Every structure is written in C-alpha cells, then in structure tokens.
Amino acid sequence: MMLEAEQLTLTAGARTLVSGFDFAAAPGELWAVLGCNGSGKTTLLHALAGLMPAAAGRLTVAGKAPAEYAPRALGRVRGILLQREDHEFWGTLAQYVMLGRYPHARGLFGGDADDEAAVARALDAFDLAPLAARAYGTLSGGERQRARLAQLWAQDPPLMLLDEPLQHLDLRHQLQALERVRAAVRGAGKAALVVMHDLTFAGCFDRVLMLYGDGRYAAGAAPELLEAGRLAELYGCRVRAFGDGPDAHFIPVV
Amino acid sequence: MRRHWLLPALALAAAASLFISLLFGSLPIPAVQVLDGVLFPAPGVVGDVIWKLRLPRVLAAFACGGLLATAGVLLQVLLRNPLADPYVLGISGGAALGALIAVLAGAGLAWVNLGALAGALGAIALVLALSLRAGDWNLHRLLLTGVVLSAGFTALISLLLTFAPQAQLQGMLFWLMGDLSHAGASGYAWVVLAGVLAAFILYAGSLDALALGPLKARALGVALLPVQTAVYFGAALATVAAVLLGGTVGFVGMMVPHALRLTGVHEHRWLLPAAALVGGSFVAVADTFARTVWAPQQLPVGVFTALIGVPVLLLLLSRRP
Numbered sequence: 232m233m234l235e236a237e238q239l240t241l242t243a244g245a246r247t248l249v250s251g252f253d254f255a256a257a258p259g260e261l262w263a264v265l266g267c268n269g270s271g272k273t274t275l276l277h278a279l280a281g282l283m284p285a286a287a288g289r290l291t292v293a294g295k296a297p298a299e300y301a302p303r304a305l306g307r308v309r310g311i312l313l314q315r316e317d318h319e320f321w322g323t324l325a326q327y328v329m330l331g332r333y334p335h336a337r338g339l340f341g342g343d344a345d346d347e348a349a350v351a352r353a354l355d356a357f358d359l360a361p362l363a364a365r366a367y368g369t370l371s372g373g374e375r376q377r378a379r380l381a382q383l384w385a386q387d388p389p390l391m392l393l394d395e396p397l398q399h400l401d402l403r404h405q406l407q408a409l410e411r412v413r414a415a416v417r418g419a420g421k422a423a424l425v426v427m428h429d430l431t432f433a434g435c436f437d438r439v440l441m442l443y444g445d446g447r448y449a450a451g452a453a454p455e456l457l458e459a460g461r462l463a464e465l466y467g468c469r470v471r472a473f474g475d476g477p478d479a480h481f482i483p484v485v
Numbered sequence: 486m487r488r489h490w491l492l493p494a495l496a497l498a499a500a501a502s503l504f505i506s507l508l509f510g511s512l513p514i515p516a517v518q519v520l521d522g523v524l525f526p527a528p529g530v531v532g533d534v535i536w537k538l539r540l541p542r543v544l545a546a547f548a549c550g551g552l553l554a555t556a557g558v559l560l561q562v563l564l565r566n567p568l569a570d571p572y573v574l575g576i577s578g579g580a581a582l583g584a585l586i587a588v589l590a591g592a593g594l595a596w597v598n599l600g601a602l603a604g605a606l607g608a609i610a611l612v613l614a615l616s617l618r619a620g621d622w623n624l625h626r627l628l629l630t631g632v633v634l635s636a637g638f639t640a641l642i643s644l645l646l647t648f649a650p651q652a653q654l655q656g657m658l659f660w661l662m663g664d665l666s667h668a669g670a671s672g673y674a675w676v677v678l679a680g681v682l683a684a685f686i687l688y689a690g691s692l693d694a695l696a697l698g699p700l701k702a703r704a705l706g707v708a709l710l711p712v713q714t715a716v717y718f719g720a721a722l723a724t725v726a727a728v729l730l731g732g733t734v735g736f737v738g739m740m741v742p743h744a745l746r747l748t749g750v751h752e753h754r755w756l757l758p759a760a761a762l763v764g765g766s767f768v769a770v771a772d773t774f775a776r777t778v779w780a781p782q783q784l785p786v787g788v789f790t791a792l793i794g795v796p797v798l799l800l801l802l803s804r805r806p
Contacts, residue, residue: 282703306706318565318698322751326693333694334706386705 306334554764578638579608663734663787
C-alpha cells in the first residue's frame with residue numbers, strides 16, 4: 232500500500248473533521264477527494280503528508296509512519312501540492328521548479344545532470360519551457376499554478392497529494408494537468424489523491440473519497456459514490472446527473 | 486549564464502576595493518609604493534603605515550561588512566522579509582547597551598568589547614527565551630519579540646546618553662553610528678565569517694527551500710527546526726562578531742543582500758559569497774571615506790554606509806519596472 236490510515240481522527244479546534252478514518256490507497260489508484268468548504272479536505276491532505284499530526288490513529292506512507300522517515304526521505308516518497316503558497320519566491324521559474332529536486336539532491340552545489348533533466352521534463356509537461364527564465368513573481372496566477380505542478384513533477388514522488396490542482400487554470404491546461412496526473416497514476420504506477428470542487432472532470436477518477444465535515448466519510452469506487460443523491464447530500468444542494476461512467480456530468484439544479 | 490563570472494568579478498572588485506582603501510590616509514603614499522609595500526614588506530615608515538595602521542583597519546572594515554551582509558542574507562530568508570537586517574532581532578541593541586554602560590563607566594576598550602559581547606549574548610538569550618516560551622519556533626513571535634526588545638534597548642540607550650557626561654558622549658555616539666577607528670585585530674571576525682559562510686553555502690539548498698515558507702519547506706523534505714535554529718544562531722554569531730568590530734554600522738546588512746537580489750542573484754550558494762564580498766568591499770570603501778574626508782578628524786563609518794547606500798539602492802529600485 233502506498234498510503235494506509237487506521238482509525239485516523241482529525242480535529243480542528245473543537246470540531247471533529249474526520250473520525251475512525253480507515254483508508255488505503257494502492258499504486259495505480261486515482262482518488263477524487265470531495266467535500267464542502269471547511270469539511271477538512273486540506274487538513275486531511277496535510278495529515279496524510281505528515282505535515283501535521285493526527286489527533287488519533289495510525290498512518291503509514293509506503294509502509295512507514297511519516298515521523299519514521301528522515302525529512303528528505305519522506306520528500307522522496309510523498310509530495311503535496313499545497314492549495315496556497317503565501318510566500319513570494321524571489322528567483323526564476325526554473326529555480327522554483329528545481330526546488331522540487333531538494334529531496335533528491337546528492338551534490339553539494341545545486342542540481343546535477345539528473346536534476347536538470349527532471350526539471351526540463353517537468354517544465355515541458357506543463358508548457359512552461361518558454362517561461363523558464365522568467366522571474367517567478369511576474370507569472371500570472373495560472374502560470375504559477377502550473378509552476379507548482381511542475382515542481383511536484385520534478386520532485387516525482389510515488390504518492391502525490393494534490394490540493395485543488397486545477398485552480399486558476401484555463402480549460403486546456405485543466406485538461407492537461409488532469410492528463411498528466413492520470414498518466415502518472417496509470418503509466419508510472421503512482422497513487423494520487425486529488426482534492427477538487429469542480430465536478431466537470433469527476434468522471435475521470437476511478438475512486439472517490441467524500442468528507443462530510445462532521446466526522447463521517449465515504450470511500451469507494453467512483454460509479455457507486457458518484458450519483459446525484461449522494462452528491463446532493465454531500466453538498467447540501469440539488470444535483471442532476473447526465474450520462475454515466477467517464478462521461479458522467481453533474482450539474483447543480485438552480 | 487551570469488553566475489559563472491559573478492563571483493570572480495566580485496572577488497576582483499573586492500581586491501580592488503582593499504587596494505584602493507590602502508592608498509588613502511593621512512600620509513600620502515604613491516600607489517606604486519603601496520603595491521611595493523604590500524608585495525615586498527620592508528621595514529620603514531611606509532611599511533609600518535601600510536602593515537600596522539592601514540591594513541588592519543581595512544581588513545577589519547572588510548570583515549565587518551562581510552559579516553553584516555551575511556547575517557542580513559540569513560535573517561532575510563529566516564524571517565522571509567527582504568527588509569530584515571542583522572539588528573532586527575535586538576542583538577545590536579543589547580550589544581550597544583552593554584558597550585555604552587562600559588564606556589560610561591570609563592572602562593577601557595577591552596571592557597567596552599566585553600560589555601558589547603555580554604549585552605549581545607544577553608539579548609540573544611532574552612529573545613530566545615521570550616519567543617520560545619510557548620514551546621514552538623514561531624517566527625512571527627521571534628520577529629516581534631526582537632523588534633519590541635530593540636525598542637526597549639533604544640529607550641535605555643537614550644536614557645544613558647541623556648545622563649552621559651560630555652567627555653564620553655562622542656565616543657558613545659560614534660559606537661552607536663558604527664565606527665571602526667577602535668577596531669583592533671580582526672582575526673576572530675575572519676574566522677567567524679569563513680565558518681558561517683562555509684557552513685551555509687553547504688546548506689544553501691535548504692536555505693533556498695526555506696525561502697518558500699515553513700510548510701512548503703517541510704513538504705519538500707527540509708528538517709525545519711534544525712535548519713531554522715542553525716540559521717538563527719549563524720546570523721546571531723555573525724552579527725555579534727561584526728558589532729564587536731565596528732559598533733552598529735547601519736544599512737549594510739539590509740541593503741547588500743537586497744541589492745544583489747534586485748540584480749538577479751537569488752540562489753543562496755551564489756548569494757551568500759556574493760553578499761560577503763560586496764558587503765566587505767562596501768564597508769572598506771566607506772571606511773576609507775570616513776577616515777580621510779575630514780582628516781585628521783575621523784567620522785563614523787555608519788554615516789558613509791548610509792550616504793553611499795541610500796542612492797545606490799534608490800537607483801536599483803527605480804531601475805526595476
């Protein structure tokens with residue numbers, strides 16, 4: 232298992248976001264994580280990445296608890312695309328993406344040829360090669376989002392946790408990002424958990440994790456969970472379904 | 486790319502600034518004789534002036550500037566604030582208080598330095614104790630504690646200045662503005678500079694990642710607490726060594742890293758040595774002005790670091806779209 236949680240409990244202040252969370256993600260599994268605002272999706276991702284402790288329960292990433300890894304080793308096993316990065320990066324886009332190689336660094340002085348190649352591939356994957364020398368601070372919102380994705384691709388961990396990867400992206404790059412995630416999962420055998428709100432691409436996922444924000448959750452195969460009734464209960468609004476399987480679309484009823 | 490010629494060019498500029506600083510002084514010595522005196526030390530007036538008077542002073546100025554710029558780089562990345570300077574954490578305030586108390590007591594130079602050292606270490610301990618009380622390493626609290634303590638030190642220093650007798654007042658003011666005329670042997674400062682630079686150039690990748698913020702740094706695999714602690718103590722050590730040499734020379738620690746970033750140097754393995762070279766050259770030249778412009782009266786070097794630094798930084802800022 233890439234990721235295994237046993238009876239995990241996550242709290243925020245006095246609120247219990249998730250309790251008794253039993254979950255496992257194997258290589259080759261692509262999970263959509265759905266839930267209302269504030270239901271604990273980001274908190275869960277941070278906990279699964281070992282960035283914050285759970286209130287209770289056990290968690291293993293590739294067989295070991297996050298705390299048992301050396302920090303760099305953990306960085307080679309799991310990567311997380313944060314929803315927000317508040318800190319201005321002062322260098323260029325290429326330097327920003329190169330930081331994804333931090334956990335792999337062998338040489339004392341910056342990246343070796345492997346690192347350079349990984350960065351070049353990552354830039355290419357997200358159409359960023361022409362912008363490589365640009366100052367990160369001058370990039371648009373969507374370009375920064377692609378830069379963050381490219382950094383995660385340079386990091387290249389077998390477990391990828393992505394918090395709203397499609398935010399700020401135009402339609403073509405939303406598709407591109409999703410294709411890259413799917414290729415990484417299907418082709419390279421990674422496991423990915425993707426937090427998202429937009430149900431446009433919900434049909435692309437084979438597994439779904441729903442967080443209700445009150446401790447309850449549902450996890451399972453997409454065809455079982457992705458149906459109008461469950462989504463209506465999850466979001467608290469009426470939802471109509473069109474089509475099914477990969478072509479399934481869900482539209483709120485106005 | 487530019488990085489390949491950056492460090493050699495800056496090293497050359499540093500050598501040039503050291504040489505230029507050796508040229509000027511109350512005794513006019515032609516450049517050829519200075520070069521001759523440096524390369525082939527010989528007894529005599531010229532040799533003595535160069536080797537016993539000017540060179541120690543110039544080397545002290547260079548070390549002081551290099552240390553301040555290095556501390557500036559470290560604190561700017563630790564606090565993720567491009568305007569942080571080595572004095573923001575109250576170290577200089579504590580050192581000044583200790584030094585001024587010694588000056589006021591009429592103590593000799595050694596005691597003034599000891600007072601500064603005690604004050605600086607006391608300030609570091611106080612800032613750490615106050616900001617670590619909650620058990621975690623909160624940078625906001627660290628910064629605020631430093632700023633608040635600095636304000637407290639400033640008030641106490643003003644009080645001391647108010648009560649200081651006329652005879653001691655000038656020495657105290659010079660110490661506060663930054664003055665290298667009493668800088669003695671700078672060997673320890675060079676050791677600290679070399680040590681701090683070497684240590685952090687080895688960990689430059691961690692500094693680069695740290696600049697992205699603590700959460701992101703941990704996501705990438707940075708051992709956050711050890712790195713932050715090391716950066717804090719490295720910056721503190723560099724600041725203490727610089728303050729012991731020249732009092733609180735202003736502007737270097739904030740401006741030099743900032744100016745280098747504005748010219749496009751961001752990766753810390755280049756930024757750290759570049760800042761040390763530029764900071765050192767800058768203070769060496771500023772101190773040459775300080776001791777020659779109004780000769781034989783010596784002026785505080787801090788006045789010149791600001792007078793030179795302000796227009797340079799304004800120029801760089803206006804150049805940027």
